[in-house]
Amino acid sequence: MKSFWKAVSHQRNAMFGLAIVGVFILMAVFAPVLAPYNPTEQNLEFALQGPSAEHWLGTDSFGQDVYSRMLYGARLALGIGFASVALGLLGGLIIGLSAGLLGGRVEWALMRLVDAILAFPEIILAIAFVAVLGMGTDKVVYALAISFVGPFARIVRSDVLQVKARPFIEAARLMGVSPFRIIVRHLLPNVLSSLMVQAGIRISTAILLESGLSFFGIGVVPPTPDWGLIIAEGRGFITMAPWISGFPGVALALLLIGLTLLGDGLRDAFDPRSGGH
Amino acid sequence: MLNGQSGPLLSLQDFTLRRGPHAVLDAVTLTLDPGRTLGLLGESGAGKSTLAMALIGLLRPPEVELFGSMVFAGTELVGLPEAQYRALRGNRIGLVFQDATASLDPCFTVGQQICEPLKRHLGLGSREAAARAIELLTQVGIPDARSRLNAYPHQLSGGMQQRVMISIALACNPQLLIADEPTSALDVTIQAQIMELILLQVRASGSSAIFVLHDLALAAQVCDDIAVLYAGQVVEAGPATAVLGTPKHPYTIGLRSCVVELDSELLKPLVGSVPSLNEMPDGCHFCTRCPHAIPRCFKERPPLIAYQGRAVACWLIADLPTSAAVPTPAPISAPTPVGAGAP
Amino acid sequence: MLMNAALIKLLQTLLVLLIVSVVAFFFLKMAPGDPVMLLLGSEYSPQAYARLMHELGLDQPVTVQYLHWLGRFVQGDWGISYVTRDNIFKQAVLQALPVTLSLATLSLLMALTLGIPAGLLAALFRGRWVDGLVSSLSVLGSAFPSFYLGIILIWVFGVELGWFPTMGFVRPWDDFWDGLYHLALPAITLAVYYTGLIAITTRSSLIEVLNQPFIAAVRARGEPMVRVVGVHAMRNVMMPLVTVIGLQLGGLLRGAVMTEVVFAVPGLGQMITTAVLSREYGVVQAGVMLTALFFVMVNLVVDQTYRFLDPRLRAR
Secondary structure, three states: OHHHHHHHHOOHHHHHHHHHHHHHHHHHHOHHHHOOOOOOOOOHHHOOOOOOOOOOOOEOOOOOEHHHHHHHHHHHHHHHHHHHHHHHHHHHHHHHHHHHHHOHHHHHHHHHHHHHHHOOOHHHHHHHHHHHHOOOHHHHHHHHHHHHHHHHHHHHHHHHHHHHOOHHHHHHHHOOOOHHHHHHHHHHHHHHHHHHHHHHHHHHHHHHHHHHHHHHOOOOOOOOOOHHHHHHHHHOOOOOOOHHHHHHHHHHHHHHHHHHHHHHHHHHHHOOOOOOO | OOOOOOOOOEEEEEEEEEEOOEEEEEEEEEEEOOOOEEEEEOOOOOOHHHHHHHHOOOOOOOOOEEEEEEEEOOEEOOOOOHHHHHHHEOOOEEEEOOOHHHHOOOOOOHHHHHHHHHHHHHOOOHHHHHHHHHHHHHHOOOOOHHHHOOOOHHHOOHHHHHHHHHHHHHOOOOOEEEEEOOOOOOOHHHHHHHHHHHHHHHHHHOOEEEEEEOOHHHHHHHOOEEEEEEOOEEEEEEEHHHHHHOOOOHHHHHHHHHOOOOOOOOOOOOOOOOOOHHHOOOOOOOOOOOOOOOHHHHHOOOOOEEEOOEEEOOOOHHHOOOOOOOOOOOOOOOOOOOOOOOO | OHHHHHHHHHHHHHHHHHHHHHHHHHHHHHOOOOHHHHHHHHHOOHHHHHHHHHHOOOOOOHHHHHHHHHHHHHOOOOOEOOOOOOEHHHHHHHHHHHHHHHHHHHHHHHHHHHHHHHHHHHHHOOOOHHHHHHHHHHHHHHHOOHHHHHHHHHHHHHHHOOOOOOOOOOOOOOOHHHHHHHHHHHHHHHHHHHHHHHHHHHHHHHHHHHOOHHHHHHHHOOOOHHHHHHHHHHHHHHHHHHHHHHHOHHHHHHHHHHHHHHHOOOOHHHHHHHHHHOOOHHHHHHHHHHHHHHHHHHHHHHHHHHHHHOHHHOOO
């Protein structure tokens, strides 16, 4: 853990990114405390008002407080981001481990399946799954998770194959260590480190996708305080009430930039050759 | 191609190269006459490759600072404008790199790479350049040169790649060929062939050559003159027979005794290692490992003076034993870094 | 030799496409809603239902349905859209696809023209302000959400300044200049993302390449820096650049979809999202299959381009 920190802290950009992400995490965690209003509380007589003392970032067309919605939006974005990546990671681990360890036909079949999943661009896959599963926060998480399983499965499998071939695994098997122990104590730790970096990078993709889906109207359902959704809602009022789309958009952009910086920093610290996001 | 020059082809006078606060090359003085081969000997980190790169002008301000003088065929290289230096590189000074595999552009054919200097310096057209390239490849011993022109570097073996490198360096008939460890990356069986090839080409054209080497035996066979470098300083220089046959400087003596003789003399390794740039002593850089060091060695740099047919830089010259009685290194407790080598 | 490797790759690709088609088919099966009901609309009756179901072949076993569907699909019979009552194939391939392609191509061209020189400058002046500026802007561009950027650009350049049209689309093949005029803002929005990506990759690849020994060797022959960087270095940068573009194809498409929706450009992205909203699963399926097909094709092309770009990969 300490060497992890050391590697990352040397990257100035990564630290900057970490700071930004940290702020948003705080926003998300303390949203209930920080938000002056209930994010879905409507006050129609105060609709479409600009930033003021009562409403720091103004109100939207339903009289909802933009600032409160922005804070809760952070919670939603990070929540969906982490959850979908975590689920995708789990799925990828299961498939990748099975493929790498069992080999033979199982591996071949699983990998063809993964190839098929990877044949779809992520956004199309996400849209398709939302179409099938329906809309809503949890459905979005599942849809995104499924589209992440592919890349993770590939990475896990190739890592497993690499580690499997290493002499110390052979040695452990010869000593009679149970396969389960080998997997958990020796295989997994080696596989997990590069996986974590990939997972970190994917979180920004997840957030971008989910806010995009919500923006299109096929993501979370109103009145959930989702940045993408708010931007879409505020779009019609862009000239008379630019603050509705403006502020959440800035928040989204900032969070994504922070995550990108952090992700790049992590990647450079641990695997400088992997290139690309 | 002797062009009736009197005087040395290359002459370095107190040439110093600084990287930041450190003098990687410290007041190097040597000369190379036309038609002779010079070997630069020393351990890793002695500055041999640095000198080679500086000679061809790939190491210049602003990355490093240059002091002193480097005169090649009447032209002062220190401070030479880049445009003029470019006219020399690949044209009148050729450089053969150590690792041929890494030194050839993988995306261009062998032919394209050989023709580059031919077109640029000799102004040959495509067809003439190709014809000349075939000649050159054949000269360096590559069979079926015509079809090899269209080969990519990775399609050739290590030995072939080095031959290609040599032909590129010799393409425009340079007056000076610099070869930086030309055979270190090759199989032992090929090393001799390549070395022989380079020597042949050099002798045939009458050009001079500088070989950067760490192998004494090789140097003895191949070079007319030797300059021994230690931590950026020339410690001994002169004809090979003198320097290697009867070395006078403690370092050269030590180097020689490291070579395992066939009549089973025991290996006598030199104690210690080259000091880091931060800990370099003020005086003679070898003082920390020298079995005969006196206080003066630590503070004052000994000048290169002529002695018994070569130049040596050592305060104890007068008292040094000959190689007939190889001195056993006096037991030294861990070499004390002389912190006076301050930035 | 080369043909064999390509052939194997092609077969593998076909296999993947087959699996993709199965997935796409079953996706439609899983979609909520009853297509028979939808088609009947108000003309529902149990007999009509049974009859239509038989007509549509929905009373057959699933595998048979799949094969029929696949057969029709390959021949270009993708069904009829409930909403437009129009041939889906015509809608997707003949109308939507070219639009998306023209948007993507224009953006990519802009991005390459701006991004590669930017990355080059950043690499050559590494550590100085040029590098800092290019790197920062590139990270900004590649991370900034496209749909938000689109909204901002529409507001600033379309509404406030009035330099560009905010809505409406004219096909470039109908009226070239007017079409280009309408494509400008969306293309710029998308190009921002691509440019960031290309600049970052060009920069880091160039830095890596310039550190290689062969660059010093080329300089040692007396070649001027212009040629060292412009010819030798850049030639070696092409491959990592293509690799990254290949890896980022998903992202490129994502950006295109988002941009289309914001600017109401009638491309594939717009088509699919509208179809999901109106529960037009036939169209969604067609769109999904089409994009997958395209994606796989482009990946294949990119793969073959590697071989062309890096002589070491031209297998013996």
